[in-house]
Amino acid sequence: MAPKIALGSTREVTQPDCIQALVVEFIATFLFVFAGVGSAMVVDKLGGDALVGLFAVAVAHALVVAVMISAAHISGGHLNPAVTLGLLAGGHITVFRSILYWIDQLVASAAASYLLHYLTGGQTTPVHTLASGVGYAQGVIWEIVLTFSLLFTVYATMVDPKKGALAGIGPTLVGFVVGANILAGGAFSAASMNPARSFGPALVTGNWTDHWVYWVGPLIGGGLAGFIYETFFIVRTHVQLPQYEDN
Numbered sequence: 453m454a455p456k457i458a459l460g461s462t463r464e465v466t467q468p469d470c471i472q473a474l475v476v477e478f479i480a481t482f483l484f485v486f487a488g489v490g491s492a493m494v495v496d497k498l499g500g501d502a503l504v505g506l507f508a509v510a511v512a513h514a515l516v517v518a519v520m521i522s523a524a525h526i527s528g529g530h531l532n533p534a535v536t537l538g539l540l541a542g543g544h545i546t547v548f549r550s551i552l553y554w555i556d557q558l559v560a561s562a563a564a565s566y567l568l569h570y571l572t573g574g575q576t577t578p579v580h581t582l583a584s585g586v587g588y589a590q591g592v593i594w595e596i597v598l599t600f601s602l603l604f605t606v607y608a609t610m611v612d613p614k615k616g617a618l619a620g621i622g623p624t625l626v627g628f629v630v631g632a633n634i635l636a637g638g639a640f641s642a643a644s645m646n647p648a649r650s651f652g653p654a655l656v657t658g659n660w661t662d663h664w665v666y667w668v669g670p671l672i673g674g675g676l677a678g679f680i681y682e683t684f685f686i687v688r689t690h691v692q693l694p695q696y697e698d699n
Contacts, residue, residue, distance in 0.1 A: 456543050457540060457541070458543065458547065459546060460546025460547050461546075462548065464546065465548075465552065470549060473526055473527035474527070474552055474556050476524050476526045477524060477528075477530060477531075477553055477556050477557065477560075478557075478559070478560045479560075480520040480521075480524035480527065480531055481520075481530075481531045481556065481557045481560035481648060482560040482561075482564045483564075484517065484649075485560065485565065485652055486564040486567065486568060487513075487515075487516040488509075488512060488513050488516060488649060489565055489577060489578070489649075489652065490568055491508060491509050491513070492578040493572060493577065493578060494508075496578055497572075497575065506638050506639065507635065510630075510631040510632075511631060513627075513634055514627040514628060514630050514631030514632075515627060516627075517531065517623075517627040517630045518623045518626065518627025518628075521622075521623035521626060521627070528545075530557070531557065531646070532557065532646040532647075532648060532649070532670075533553070533554045533557055533558075533647045533648055533670070533674075534602070534603065534645065534647060534670035534673065534674030534675075535602070535603065535646075535674060536550050536553045536554060536557070537550065537671055537674045537678070538603040538606065538607075538674035538675060538677055538678030539611070539678060540675075541674075541675045541676075541678035541679040542607070542611065542678040542682030543682065544611065554648075558647075558651050558652075560648070561648040561651050562651065562656070564652055565577055565653050565655065565656045566652075566656055577652075577653040577656045578653060579650070579653045579659045579663075580642035580644045580650040580654075580662070580663075581661050582640075582641060582642070582662045582665065583639060583641070583642075586640050586641060588662075588665060590640070590641075591640075591662065591665045591669065592665055592668055592669040594637050594640055594641035594669065595641055595644060595666065595669020595670050596670075596672050596673040596676070598636070598637050598641070598645050598673065599645045599646075599669065599671075599672075599674045599677070600673040600676060600677040601629055601673075601677075602626070602629055602630060602633065602645050602673075602674070603673065603674045603677030603678055603681070604677045604681060605625060605626050605629045606622070606626055607677065607685075607686070608685075609621070609622035609626065610626070611681075612681070612685065612686055613687075614686075630645065633645060641665070641669075642666075644666040644669075644670060645670050645673075646666075646670060647666055647667045647671065650663060650666035650667075651666075
């Protein structure tokens with residue numbers, strides 16, 4: 453049976469657990485973007501071999517994703533609107549709280565990117581764009597596949613109640629797949645997998661070239677992975693989220 457999506461209510465924002473989760477999600481997303489974008493800025497500043505630079509960025513993202521997911525266990529450590537959508541599609545978070553998370557993630561990304569711009573003396577913040585020769589359709593498909601891989605891993609190692617021996621190491625494995633995906637697709641689509649990660653640098657620089665690709669691809673890939681895994685591979689054991697109604 454397909455998962456039931458819970459709408460939620462504006463009353464959620466007044467609940468202590470929601471407020472706490474939003475604060476933690478902001479901090480974790482801020483630190484993730486700060487380290488991720490910062491690593492890309494270091495590569496740009498130091499120059500050198502492109503492959504070495506790509507590897508450095510992949511490792512930095514893998515490490516910070518693994519750590520921040522673990523550190524942000526209170527909020528679930530989404531760090532990413534596509535992850536939030538994937539969990540929404542599986543019935544693990546309400547629509548209303550998802551919207552709050554998306555706003556939280558975007559503001560955190562913008563704050564981290566502006567701070568990096570200031571701390572580096574105005575160094576240009578690298579933005580995600582498609583490589584030469586990669587068309588829009590190819591870029592979107594790249595991002596769909598890479599983000600599907602990310603969410604499939606999240607579900608298999610962290611959400612699935614039958615994760616077994618993987619319990620506890622899910623964040624590390626998610627970090628690994630993020631790093632691997634950057635190595636695989638970074639030279640083609642930039643391997644964003646995360647609209648928030650792409651949003652901050654684009655806002656700071658005012659460069660929105662190809663930006664829509666980093667919303668459409670990740671959101672389709674994340675939502676599809678969440679729906680498919682929850683529908684076909686999980687024997688539902690979690691309690692359905694309540695269907696709040698505003699009074």
